[in-house]
Structures are given as C-alpha cells and as structure tokens.
Amino acid sequence: MKNLSASDLRIVGLVCALLVTASSPASAQDLTNGLVAYWPLDQVQGNKTPDLVNGYDMQLNNLSAADLVEGIRGKCFSFSNQKKTLLSRVHGANDELPINKQAAFTVSLWTKVNGTGQSDLRVFSEGNTSNSDPLFNIGTSSTGGNGSVDLFLRQSGLEPGNHILTTGEPFDDQWHHLVFVQQEDGSRTIYIDGVADELEIAAKPAGSWKVNDTTIGGILRAAPTHWVSGLIDEVALWKRALTAEEINSVKTNGVPNVGTSPLPLEIKKFAADFPSVTQGDKVVLHWEASKDASLSIGPGVGDVSAQTQFGVGSLELAVNQTTSFTLTATRGTETLTAQTIVHAVSGVQPNWRLIENFEFLPAGGIAGQGNWLNPEGLFSVVDLGANKALGFTGGANLAAVPLNSLSLSEGRKATLFFRVSVLPDDTASAIGVNLGLTERPIRFNGDFTGNVGPFIRLERLADGGTIDAQAHNGVGAAFDAVADALQPGVVYQVWIDVENRGFDVGDLYSVYLAKEGASRATLFQDYVADRDAVNIDPALGTPGLDLNYLFFSAIDANQGTNTVLFDDFYLSSNGFNTSTPVSSSSFQPPPTQIVITGFAYSAGAKSFTVTWTTEAGRT
Secondary structure (H helix, E strand, O other), X not given: OXXXXXXXXXXHHHHHHHHHHHHOOOOHHHHOOOEEEEEOOOOOXXXXXXXXXXXXXXXXXXXXXXXXXXXOOOEEEEEOOOOOXXXXXXXXXXXXXXXXXXXXXXXXXXXXXXXXXXXXXXXXXXXXXXXXXXXXXXXXXXXXXXXOEEEEEXXXXXXXXXXXXXXXXXXXXXXXXEEEEEOOOOOEEEEEOOEEOOOOEOOOOOOOOOOOEEEEOOEEOOOEEOEOOEEEEEEEEEOOOOOHHHHHHHHHHOOOOOOOOOOOOOEEEEEEOOOEEEOOOEEEEEEEEOOOOEXXXXXXXXXXXXXXXXXXXXXXXXXXXXXXXXXXXXXXXXEEEEEEEEEEEOOOOOOEEEEEOOOOOOOEEOOOOOOOEEEEEEEEEEEOOOOEEEEEEEEEEEEEEEOXXXXXXXXXXXXXXXXXXXXXXXXXXXXXXXXXXXXOOOOOHHHHOOXXXXXXXXXXXXXXXXXXXXXXXXXXXXXXXXXXXXXXOOXXXXXXXXXXXXXXXXXXXXXXXXXXXXXXXXXXXXXXXXXXXXXOOOOOOOOOOOEOEEEEEEOOOOOOEOOEEEEEEEEEOOEOOOOOOOOOOOOOOOOOOEEEEEEEEEOOOOEEEEEEEEOOOOO
C-alpha cells in the first residue's frame, strides 16, 4: 500500500469518523435536542418523583416509595386502579408542558400492562382541571377486550379521535415501548417496540388543545379518574417529532440524562383549605414552591422548613381575626412572595364549621373561586345586594367544593346545614337539582344521578309552582318524594344528618326542613345512601372511605337563570346538631333601578314620550 502523508491520514480519519457517525444510532447529543421532560420513575422525593430535564416534578397521588418495583431500567412505579394511583402535574403558563401546546411532539414510555379486562383506563393523559371536555389519552381498549392501545383525543371545536385502536396489542402483561409522534403538519403515528403501527390517525386539525396538566397512570380533571393497573417506566417528552431511528435508539439505549435545568424561583400555590372560617376555628394553609428555596410565613408563623418537603408543605393554625398571610420564598438573592386572605366570620353558633357563605367571593362564575370546581355548565355567585348566594344557569351543570380538612371520615357523624330559596317570579321553569355529600370524582353532571352518597333532589315540573323534595333509600332504589315540600318565594333551612358507615354498609342519613323562623319537620328519616359496593365503575373507582365533596348537580335542562339560590353551608363539628348556625339571610334581589334617559312633548300629537333604562339595560 502506498505510504500516506500526515495530511492524507487526517483526511482518511475524518472520512472514517463521518462514516461511523452516519451508520451509528442517534447520538445522545441528538436526542437531547427538544427534550422537555424525563421522568425515570425510580425515586421518591417527598410527595413527588423528579423530572431530570426542567424540574417538572410529578406529584404522587396514593403512591409512595413502597410502590417502586423493578422496572425496564432501574425502578418503576406499580400503579393500581383499586388504590386510585396517579402521577400528576398542573403546569404554569410559562412551562413547556403540557406537551400538546407544542406543534410537534413525542411521548415515549415503557409499559407492562394487561389490557384485557381493563376497560378504558389510561397510561398517559393530558387534561384540564377546570373543564372536563379536553382530553389527550393513551390507554387500554374502551371495551377491555384485548391488548390494543386506545387513543382518545377530544377537544370541542376540533375533529375528535375517539377510541381508535392500534393493530398491535402491547398491553399483554409484558414490557413494551410505546411512542406517540406528532409532526409539525399535525400528522400522527404511534410506534410499538420501535415499529410504526398500521393504525391511521387523522392529522390534528388547526386549533389549540385547552389542556393544563399531564398525568401518568390515569386522568386528572377536576378530580382524578381512569386509573390503570400495571407498571410504567421511563416516561419522556420531546417538543419535536423523533425519527424512527431516534425512537429505536431510545428503546435500545434509554433516554439521555441531560441534567436538570434550574427553574426560575416560583411559588406555584399558596392557599387555605377554605377562604373563610368560623372565628377561632382552625384552617390549613397549603403551599408549593421551588424545592431549593427557603420558605417562611407571616404574620406570626415564621420559618416553615419543618413543615416542608421538596417545596411542598402544610400547616394548621387558628384564625381569630381576618388575616392576610404572606408566604416568602428566598433563594440566594432572589425573593418572591404570595398572599392569601382567610376571613374570620363572627356570630356563628357553637359546634358549627363554615364551608361557604359566598360573602367574600366576587359575583360571577364560581369556577376557580376559593377551592370551587365547576367542570360543566355554569354555577355563579349571585350578588343580591344585601346578601350573596349560589345560583346556576340553564341545566346540565356540575359544581363542587372539596371538604379538605372537613371531610367526613368513616365512622363519624355530622350535620350539613344550608339555606335554599326558589325565586317567586319564575314558577313556570322546571327544577331538577341534586346536592349532598359524596366521594365520587367530580367529572360529569351525569355521574350524579345515583350511586353517589347521602344527597337530596329538589324537583319541580314545568307546569307547577311548588317543589318536591326527594331522596334515595338504598342502592338502586327509586326516589321517595315529599310532594310540595317547598314554596316559591320562601326561605328554607335544611339539615342533613349523615353517619358515614362505609359504602359497603351504606351511609345513614336523615333530612329536616323548616321555613325561616319556624319549627323544623322531618322529610326523610334513617335512609340508607346509594353508594354501590358491588357494581364498581373502574373509571370512577371503588368508593372511598371519606365523604370529601359537597356537590351540586343541576341534572335537568332549561331551568332558567338563578331560579334556585343556595347559601350558608355549614358542617357540624361534633356529631349531629339541630341548631341554626347563623341568622337568616336575604334572598331578595335588589330593587330594579330605573333611569330616565329622555323626555319629549309633541304639541301636534298632544303627547309626552318618556324613554328609560333599567340596570339590565332594557329600554
């Protein structure tokens, strides 16, 4: 062979390097391009598992270090539908997630799931915590009949992709690598073990997905649902479409660890269990901030390091007067603060704890106010001038408030008190609204017709003026009714005594009603609630032990606007309570204001013309 010069050798070396690069799998350097999040799912830090890219750590829901088992690489989490396990993160406006905010993206994960018998459960999802409609889901077949991957893609206004199934069946209780890819032009493909599946997925239409959270092992909307059972490992998201070669490199070599970029100093959450409490009662403050920040609360609390793990903490304290609490986060020379106000309500009778009186909430939609949830329809705070109350518009509405520290645990007894009035000027509208206590996930209005817990129904047909009160006595029982229990234009006090005996036995409840200022009468005595211990809906899960929501479900349509108004929700603190917690509330709307806007006299016609407007803008 001819002797080569040094210059020739350098050229040969460069050519060889290029050939090696061209023929080798995608390099780790290439795979870091566009990598937004990587959850190895092999460790627990406080109540989270870390993201190794941007610090988008996932919150543990009914999971702990005890649920870590051997995975495809290192450890992974074992998920359980029965335990309602889930990993979740609600994103900030400046986060690069949810991944569906990107025009092109890739979702990669390993699963060991038996899809047969698991109907419509999810391994990966993006949803919205205040709107049940938008969903991006990768999960098991909606029928549970085989091991196919079910894609459920829904956003009002965009063409849906509801329950489309892969040809391949990777949910066969063995480890398989799943990758969902969306290109810049919206075209989409799912890969199973590095091979593109034959399923044809319609391209994403123009428009934005209105999702704000990412979950592994189920769905998070107003409440979590659709928990899958099985193992999930090595979840990673890119804000670009990986090539088939890159996908196989991830399958073979794993996700590259690029090191976590520090997030800006942030306070994600600082809030109280309830924005108002009975004077002298205790409230729980919750916070979530940068896990490397020092945290303190004023006034009168100070450093809260002992109550904080990896940026997440809580603290119970008494509130004797309305107080504005300030959380201060410090990291080096950076400082950030957030405030939350807790109102102290005086004049409450002993042994009552306030859930909501609406006085400190602005008029308008209830969603996002305090801790209120309103995933369907419209419930609103109605300003009546002398008072504020809760009303709803139309029908097919669902709202709820988490009871948090007031949740009624199994074995306890308590009384739910509230006021209700049906306005007298709309006696033709139908009424159909259910309300009470439940542990059922807050998902859809239609979930609250039965198998709910202790609740009552107020109903009026469109051709009548009076309102019936109804209740279930036992699982699957028809409603029993007290006809004409309520009259329009009258304010009523309602007491519901509840004994949480567990869903397998049935909660015991009784309902009492009184016109304002009159003696109370018994409507329903020692009824058994309808939570079903036999027929379990896997999407909503086995009923839990605690009754942890106060819910409102306006089932029927065409119910007018704010025809039914509610106020003064209290829960007794120690067993049943027959007293009235606070004095009467006004349900009378303020008088209509009439403003003269014009006045004219016509001599020829010998007439006066007056024009006027009301506060509603009518002329």
